[in-house]
Amino acid sequence: MKFEKLYINGEYVDSTSGEFIEVENPATNEIIGRVPRGNAEDVEKAALAAKEAFKTFSLTSLDERIEIMKKFAAYLKENLDEMAELITKELGSPIEFSKETHVQSQINRVEKYINIVKDYEFSRRDGGALIVKEPAGVVGCLTPWNYPLGQIIQKIVFAILAGNTIVLKPSQQTPLVAYYVVDGLEKAGLPKGVLNLVTGVGGEVGNAIATSKHIDVISFTGSTKGGSEVSKLAQETVKRTTLELGGKSPAIFLDKENIELGVKQLLAIVIENTGQTCSAWSRAIVLESVREEFEAEIKKQFPNFKVGDPNDLNSIAGPLASKKQYDKVTDYIKKGKEIADVLIEANYDFPEKGYYVNPIVFNDVKNDAVIARDEIFGPVLCVIYVKDKEEAIEVANDTDYGLSGAVFGKQEEALEVAKLIRTGTITVNDGPGETGTPFGGYKMSGYGREGGIEGLEEYLETKTINVRA
Structure with missing residues (x-):
């Protein structure tokens, strides 16, 4: 070439x-x-x-x-x-x-x-x-x-x-x-x-x-x-x-229905491509009633998403794409640790060279926190707890962005909620999607x-x- x-x-x-x-x-x-x-x-x-x-x-x-x-x-x-x-x-x-x-x-x-x-x-x-x-x-x-x-x-x-x-x-x-x-x-x-x-x-x-x-x-x-x-x-x-x-897309968890499936999809889209995906569901909005089950499922599945050498077939994600991106993401992680709890953080043994960063899940994040407002573009998940479905919808829409999202719960109720989220694409439970369908955003x-x-x-x-x- x-x-x-x-x-x-x-x-x-x-x-x-x-x-x-x-x-x-x-x-x-x-x-x-x-x-x-x-x-x-x-x-x-x-x-x-x-x-x-x-x-x-x-x-x-x-x-x-x-x-x-x-x-x-x-x-x-x-x-x-x-x-x-x-x-x-x-x-x-x-x-x-x-x-x-x-x-x-x-x-x-x-x-x-x-x-x-x-x-x-x-x-x-x-x-x-x-x-x-x-x-x-x-x-x-x-x-x-x-x-x-x-x-x-x-x-x-x-x-x-x-x-x-x-x-x-x-x-x-x-x-x-x-x-x-x-x-x-x-x-x-x-x-x-x-x-x-x-x-x-x-x-x-x-x-x-x-x-x-x-x-x-x-x-x-x-x-x-x-x-x-x-x-x-x-x-x-x-x-x-x-x-x-850009995006700061929500994944809403309404109840225990499909929670295992939802967490698997959530961690995949947040960690794969090292979080460098505009449509990543980087805000998990979880009803307090399923907090215990959600946290347990995150801890259970988190180790399955290994970050490491991109030529290692066991690696789900590799390094960030540049020094600039590494500096940006690590700065947000530092800020996050000052204002929120850490539910779980990886601790991989990375190669000496390369812009590697450990995935992290912040817990009990407020929706007005900088890590919940800004597009970080790295393997960083913010978990926000809400009291009911109505608050979940309000928090999901309280963002400058509207690119993607997901709703997990009983199928009929999840679909009703999905229709109320101001976003260009949204997944309901195990909705498979289709290659080549319209993709784009609302708002910014x-x-x-x-x-x-x-x-x-x-x-x-x-x-x-x-x-x-």
């Missing part, structure tokens, strides 16, 4: 800056590669290439675009192990988690999106008018470091299937796997200029994408602070913007959706043509 090049208009080219960003393995602190530090001039070249390519690519048939995506899915399957190993190196996630969640589930997503567009109605009659859905234009895709392949797939697959062209900026922390996406789509026959890759720093490349007059749509996933800044910049040129931002967790018909429509414009049938 040509990691030291940008990919613009179908060619691997040098950045005009001549500078590079090193990529670190967070488990070993070794430098595993470097990518160009792109700049506004590089973004302008990429945006112009995408704008030119849109003239012809937007006119291709849906069947042509589907065929490209089928070949791309086949490429991902062929290179699954290699990509998983790279993600483990640049992110620090355990190798099996990298294979199953970071790669295989994204192959499933590509296939699901293909099926969605096959069934989508791109035109319909409404009396004397024809309503048509058209490609939106050039899409600027800004993706985060925590799911380096998945977040790219979330954006570019629907964008391309809809007939758009793209300028992609992956996170500077985990940019390497993006080159497999470029390679795979090039080999699948994607025309030059349709996908352009500009690596670099968010405040430079990301801001240039947000303000470029040649880019029509912005799709951003990242922190609420970063998304707010991108949104402000994008509005200067009145771009359509989709933001998938963002706006717009990724996945599902709603996600496809983020990349489409609506035109009304007044014409006789």
Whole structure:
């Protein structure tokens, strides 16, 4: 892979800056590669290439675009192990988690999106008018470091299937796997200029994408602070913007029903990927009536979620992704110990190098505490006790965020409560979910959706043509 090049208009080219960003393995602190530090001039070249390519690519048939995506899915399957190993190196996630969640589930997503567009109605009659859905234009895709392949797939697959062209900026922390996406789509026959890759720093490349007059749509996933800044910049040129931002999601435990299942799912989503998941249920809201059973179940299951060397098959989670993230998470843990009780904390024997942190469960946390308000993005769980169902709903909704959540209890009652939580996605007991369904947030967790018909429509414009049938 040509990691030291940008990919613009179908060619691997040098950045005009001549500078590079090193990529670190967070488990070993070794430098595993470097990518160009792109700049506004590089973004302008990429945006112009995408704008030119849109003239012809937007006119291709849906069947042509589907065929490209089928070949791309086949490429991902062929290179699954290699990509998983790279993600483990640049992110620090355990190798099996990298294979199953970071790669295989994204192959499933590509296939699901293909099926969605096959069934989508791109035109319909409404009396004397024809309503048509058209490609939106050039899409600027800004993706985060925590799911380096998945977040790219979330954006570019629907964008391309809809007939758009793209300028992609992956996170500077985990940019390497993006080159497999470029390679795979090039080999699948994607025309030059349709996908352009500009690596670099968010405040430079990301801001240039947000303000470029040649880019029509912005799709951003990242922190609420970063998304707010991108949104402000994008509005200067009145771009359509989709933001998938942070979360502080609740898991409500109403009674003893499904408590074993609920705790297992809770600890998994809090500890897997080392807690670096925007939709993690980082607040457990538990009725006092089941406090004893809940605490016992946490203590029983907690040792099953081992943190350690990502190449150890017994590791459920690896290190945090960077020194910056390590400093942030350990600072919150220190603050938490000053203001709350510790129900349980791991004490693993970590390797000498790497940004490892022990998972921790804080108990009897007040919902106005900083550890219950802020998105920590680490293996940190806050347990909040409430007197009844009504207070549980009130506390769950008393947050700036609204991205995810869960309710555990008797099925009918749990579903009633789930409907009252202001959040974009919520799980009831053992609800399995479905790959490729709409995902996004309420409040400061963002706006717009990724996945599902709603996600496809983020990349489409609506035109009304007044014409006789």
